[in-house]
Amino acid sequence: MTGTLHLNAQQRELLARSLDADEADDLSALLKRAVLETARGEVSALTVPAVSGRALDWRSRLAHPVPTERELLEEFVLEPGTGKALEVRAGELVRIEQIEGAQCVDFNVFNLHDYREFFHTGRTRTLHGINPGAGDVLWSSPPRERAMMFILTDTVHCNDVVFPRCSANLYETAYGFATHTNCADIQAEAQREYGLTPDDVHDSFNLFMATSVDDGMPGIHHQSSKPGDHVELLALMDVLAVPNICGADVMKTSNFSIKPVLVQRWRAGAADLDAVPELRAYDTQRTVEQFRQPVIRQERALQRDLSYVPAFANTPIHDEAVEVQLDTETAEAFAGLWRHDLYATEGEALRDVLLAWWAAAHRA
Structure with a gap:
């Protein structure tokens, strides 16, 4: 036939x-x-043939010798209604620890040297599912799609990449508040220390947030994290990490309360670095040098480029x-x-x- x-x-x-x-x-x-x-x-089960993948030498980004044991660099209590932007260098880790328990924390990540590269929930969700945990990676957005941070430790495995950050508009439309603590505004205020605008806030890695998807609809559940439960994220590149206390006190997110958490920044020890599995680098993880339009716009209003000539790949099809x-x-x-x-x-x-x-x- x-x-x-x-x-x-x-x-x-x-x-x-x-x-x-x-x-x-x-x-x-x-x-x-x-x-x-x-x-x-x-x-x-076959190997994808003829790709450009090669071992990623992320350790070459380390700007300091690797200590045998961890070294505590910074520690503070993140209070309800607040967030804090942290410079975290490659080979350092951030530890978010419950003080009272059951507190959701939103977590934004930017490339410290190019803020247009940032954590992408969609790519991370595709590779690791809706509830990433220990052993998973936080990936940046296309066209870069690079490993930004590695989830080294997660004592609860109660994280989410389905729900967007809560916002002022959510609390007005759903609850009638004119003003209410919310992750979008808290993130914007914390990131403002580094010159970022509210438009630069992106959907976050939601730590200690119990979620599921049932019949196509996402749902939020009570969470069971206890004092001392923690998540540790190891930086694989220099990043600006921005944790904030989730502002939701009228939802199940943090069991209807807002509480502080402990934030620590450590210089990772040798055992921490050794826990990172081999990661791969690819030619298709684009850099700014490859962009046909590498310049970040200054004007907000859009205007057509009359000299534009389409250059779509592999066309016509x-x-x-x-x-x-x-x-x-x-x-x-x-x-x-x-x-x-x-x-x-x-x-x-x-x-x-x-x-x-x-x-x-x-x-x-």
Whole structure:
């Protein structure tokens, strides 16, 4: 049986790299593997072929010798209704510790040397789920997508990257307050010490916040953190870290109260640094030098650039017909996989099975 796949250049490149990696002898054989493994529910675990990944030498960013044991550099109590911006150098860690227990803390992170690189909840959520904990990483926003901090210790595993920061508007529209403590305003005030504006506040890593997603809707629950419970975050680059006491006292977030927490900044010891797993660097983690427009705007009003010429990558996009051979076993297995509710043609359904298998096999 002959089938026809309609593939664009990017899709053909993807499959060609699989063939170069000896995942199959040719495209027909790769399709057979995809169909049969999918039908059996036994999808292989394969390495993504031909990427630029290499070991990230983040320790080269350290500006100080690594002590054998931790060294306490700074300690203070973060009071209700407040936040504090901290310069945390690569190889230092921030410890947020409960004093009374059950207090949510919002945590913003910026690259200390380029504030336009900042912690991104979406990237972190995609890689680590909605409740990141010990062993996970705080990632920066596209187009950089770099590891900013490593969650070294988490005694509760009660953190969130689903909910946005609470705001003044939330407390007016939902509760009728003209003025109320809220994370957006507290963050803005704390960051103002470094010249940042309210527009620079980003969605935070919500420490000690119990959440879930049920039937597509996020929910907040009571939390059970106790005095002494803590989260430790190790800086993998120089960052501005900004913890603030969540201002919610009319929600379950902090069990209907607002309480202080202890904040410490440490120079990490050798064992702390050794706990960080190997991280990878990629060519696609873009730098400012690669931007076609690297200049940060000063004016708020937008105006069209009359000299602009589009330079979109890999365009125009066109499909090409590629013939494949299906033996009887493959054709029969494919018949049970064809999503007739989605695809009217055999070629579309074959492409779906092949590319869906590829993503599952390579954990993309």
